[in-house]
Amino acid sequence: xxxxNGSTATLGRFLAVVTGWIFLAGCGNSGGGxxxxxxxxxxxTVALEVNSGPANNAVNVAFAxxxxxxxxxxxxxxxxxxxxxxGSYGLRLLSSAVNFSxxxxxxxxxxxxxxxxxxxxxxxVWGPVAVADIEMAGEKASSVPIQLISASPTIAVPSNCLSLxxxxxxxxxxxxxALGGNGILGIGNFPQDCGPNCAGGNxxxxxxxxxxPGGVCGFATVPLASQVWNPVALFSQDDNGVLISLPxxxxxxxxxxxxxxxxxxxxxxxxxxGSAQVYATDASGNIQxxxxxxxxxxxxxxxxxxxxxxDATTLGPTGIIxxxxxxxxxCPSSPVxxxxxxxxxxxxxxxxxxxxxxxxxxxxxxLAFTAxxxxxxxxxxxxxxxxxxxxxxxxxxxxxxxxxxxATPPSGVSATFGYYAY
Amino acid sequence: MxxxxxxxxxxxxxxxxxxxxxxxxxxxxxxxxxxxxxxSVGLDQQVLRGEIREEVRQGYKLHQITSPNxxxxxxYVSPEGKxxxxxxxxxxxxxxxxLLGSYSTEVQQAVQSRARRRGGPLVVRxxxxxxxxxxxxxxxxGRAYVPSLLPNxxxxxxxx
Numbered sequence: 046x047x048x049x050n051g052s053t054a055t056l057g058r059f060l061a062v063v064t065g066w067i068f069l070a071g072c073g074n075s076g077g078g079x080x081x082x083x084x085x086x087x088x089x090t091v092a093l094e095v096n097s098g099p100a101n102n103a104v105n106v107a108f109a110x111x112x113x114x115x116x117x118x119x120x121x122x123x124x125x126x127x128x129x130x131x132g133s134y135g136l137r138l139l140s141s142a143v144n145f146s147x148x149x150x151x152x153x154x155x156x157x158x159x160x161x162x163x164x165x166x167x168x169x170v171w172g173p174v175a176v177a178d179i180e181m182a183g184e185k186a187s188s189v190p191i192q193l194i195s196a197s198p199t200i201a202v203p204s205n206c207l208s209l210x211x212x213x214x215x216x217x218x219x220x221x222x223a224l225g226g227n228g229i230l231g232i233g234n235f236p237q238d239c240g241p242n243c244a245g246g247n248x249x250x251x252x253x254x255x256x257x258p259g260g261v262c263g264f265a266t267v268p269l270a271s272q273v274w275n276p277v278a279l280f281s282q283d284d285n286g287v288l289i290s291l292p293x294x295x296x297x298x299x300x301x302x303x304x305x306x307x308x309x310x311x312x313x314x315x316x317x318x319g320s321a322q323v324y325a326t327d328a329s330g331n332i333q334x335x336x337x338x339x340x341x342x343x344x345x346x347x348x349x350x351x352x353x354x355x356d357a358t359t360l361g362p363t364g365i366i367x368x369x370x371x372x373x374x375x376c377p378s379s380p381v382x383x384x385x386x387x388x389x390x391x392x393x394x395x396x397x398x399x400x401x402x403x404x405x406x407x408x409x410x411x412l413a414f415t416a417x418x419x420x421x422x423x424x425x426x427x428x429x430x431x432x433x434x435x436x437x438x439x440x441x442x443x444x445x446x447x448x449x450x451x452a453t454p455p456s457g458v459s460a461t462f463g464y465y466a467y
Numbered sequence: 468m469x470x471x472x473x474x475x476x477x478x479x480x481x482x483x484x485x486x487x488x489x490x491x492x493x494x495x496x497x498x499x500x501x502x503x504x505x506x507s508v509g510l511d512q513q514v515l516r517g518e519i520r521e522e523v524r525q526g527y528k529l530h531q532i533t534s535p536n537x538x539x540x541x542x543y544v545s546p547e548g549k550x551x552x553x554x555x556x557x558x559x560x561x562x563x564x565x566l567l568g569s570y571s572t573e574v575q576q577a578v579q580s581r582a583r584r585r586g587g588p589l590v591v592r593x594x595x596x597x598x599x600x601x602x603x604x605x606x607x608x609g610r611a612y613v614p615s616l617l618p619n620x621x622x623x624x625x626x627x
Contacts, residue, residue: 104585105585106585130586132586132603132604133603133604134604134605162604163559163560164560164586165560165587165588165589165600165601165602165603165607165609166578166583166584166587166588166589166600167560167563167574167578167589167600168583204562204564205562207564208560208561208562208563208564209563209564209571209574209575209578215578215579216578225585231604233603233604235605238604239558239559239605240605242536242537242558251557251558251559251560251561251562251607252559253559328537329558329605329606330603330604330605330606331606342606344603344606346586346603348585348586348603349585349586349587350584350585350586350587351584351587353584353586353587353588353601356590371581371582372581372590373581373584373587373588373590374584422584422587423588423590424587424588424601425588425590425599425601425609426590426592426597426599426610427623427624427627428624428627429554429610429624429626429627430554430599430601430608430609430610430627432601432602434586434587434603436586
């Protein structure tokens with residue numbers, strides 16, 4: 046698969062022509078796995094550990110080790126406790142966790158490309174885009190743009206990055222305590238965090254890329270090749286997606302969980318799609334989830350602590366209520382079983398999925414536990430804002446595949462924007 | 468050979484990147500914000516570089532701004548000319564301060580008084596404001612409305 050070749054090369058040349066700026070197409074291309082020869086299999090499995098993490102405050106977070114290297118060298122560092130996140134795209138590391146000075150991406154005037162990533166709850170990360178080689182198990186990706194989350198920004202966070210406009214608030218996830226880990230490994234279904242929107246000159250609310258000449262930040266147009274990449278898409282093999290495999294845990298929770306993050310889908314003997322059902326996503330990375338005859342956006346996100354599903358008013362008839370002392374979490378008096386149907390996307394088949402929501406107060410009351418399979422909370426305030434975020438509780442006891450946009454599932458169905466399968 | 472190529476390519480990368488300054492904004496542009504008059508809706512259109520569509524509905528008015536990247540911002544205006552509700556769908560988070568204006572302090576206070584739900588949305592309900600911001604990278608959506616500004620006989624569910 047040559048996710049990165051083709052489209053970026055064309056775009057690079059186009060930019061050079063229209064702007065007069067020098068741009069070399071194809072930088073960082075790792076060659077892909079195409080060409081008809083089957084590469085020699087490499088170890089493709091890293092450990093996933095669900096525990097309280099380095100800040101001793103994590104619940105339902107799957108951590109992995111990520112090795113980064115100075116590009117083209119064997120000068121490497123293994124960063125432990127990086128949060129594995131199928132709901133974002135790209136590697137972001139706390140600058141305080143990185144021991145060497147990685148090269149950064151700059152424009153021709155040596156201004157360093159900066160990025161602001163904002164999350165829905167108004168938290169954010171801010172810092173420069175750097176370049177590193179990435180190694181996980183036997184997989185290698187060369188010259189991958191990553192984000193370094195600035196511990197103490199040398200360039201002030203621009204106002205457009207502060208969705209609430211209050212610098213100095215706790216919204217900046219730039220410490221181990223605030224982030225809960227040393228970084229975020231975004232391995233969802235897109236190759237880059239922004240994509241064509243940031244390469245084509247469309248500024249918009251929350252635009253992520255900045256250049257800050259003289260400390261004054263403005264939006265920057267960034268070709269796909271220079272955006273922050275999902276590292277899996279740049280592996281020299283097993284680059285078409287991942288398999289997340291976590292064992293089942295009891296209702297009520299478990300202290301810790303050990304599982305596997307396996308690279309590639311249908312590329313080795315340990316990552317066959319088998320009988321897993323493929324759910325093709327839309328351009329936003331969502332599938333369609335239907336509950337009680339109403340269709341909502343749905344997605345599968347290891348970066349979510351709970352299953353964030355609809356709202357307590359809509360779910361009122363089931364006995365689900367909000368916790369009185371923990372806004373947003375669900376506190377039914379006894380676990381509630383819910384059944385939805387998930388649409389396969391390509392051929393429109395509705396497949397039932399049943400999951401359980403327990404009492405968050407009771408679950409959190411067991412301080413020794415960091416893994417819960419029935420933790421739930423709200424996603425919105427009514428039909429127009431509700432969705433189905435199948436977070437970590439969904440993943441226990443399953444093999445869940447995440448297929449990256451541009452790769453056809455081994456089952457042969459069409460999945461233009463990538464897919465989930467389980 | 469592979470290494471040489473690698474290094475060679477890297478030398479190029481260090482000096483040449485297709486990054487260019489597109490727009491430098493010295494100050495945050497003004498928006499038609501929640502609770503204020505609709506007169507500056509046109510400014511929002513400029514900020515979003517979008518197509519604006521105005522619809523007069525039973526009991527209120529709706530301005531919808533759609534930009535080429537897929538961002539949709541809707542502003543709901545009462546017969547008195549005040550913005551009583553706002554909703555958005557966008558690939559990245561909107562600037563909530565611009566959308567919420569003085570009501571952003573309600574959200575700020577709520578954020579500071581509660582534990583973060585990792586990967587989760589933010590839902591705030593106070594006497595003055597109902598607010599939700601949810602989604603994931605490349606998919607954000609939410610809405611906010613001021614209950615006291617809802618026109619007579621208009622349900623909050625029109626803000627969507």
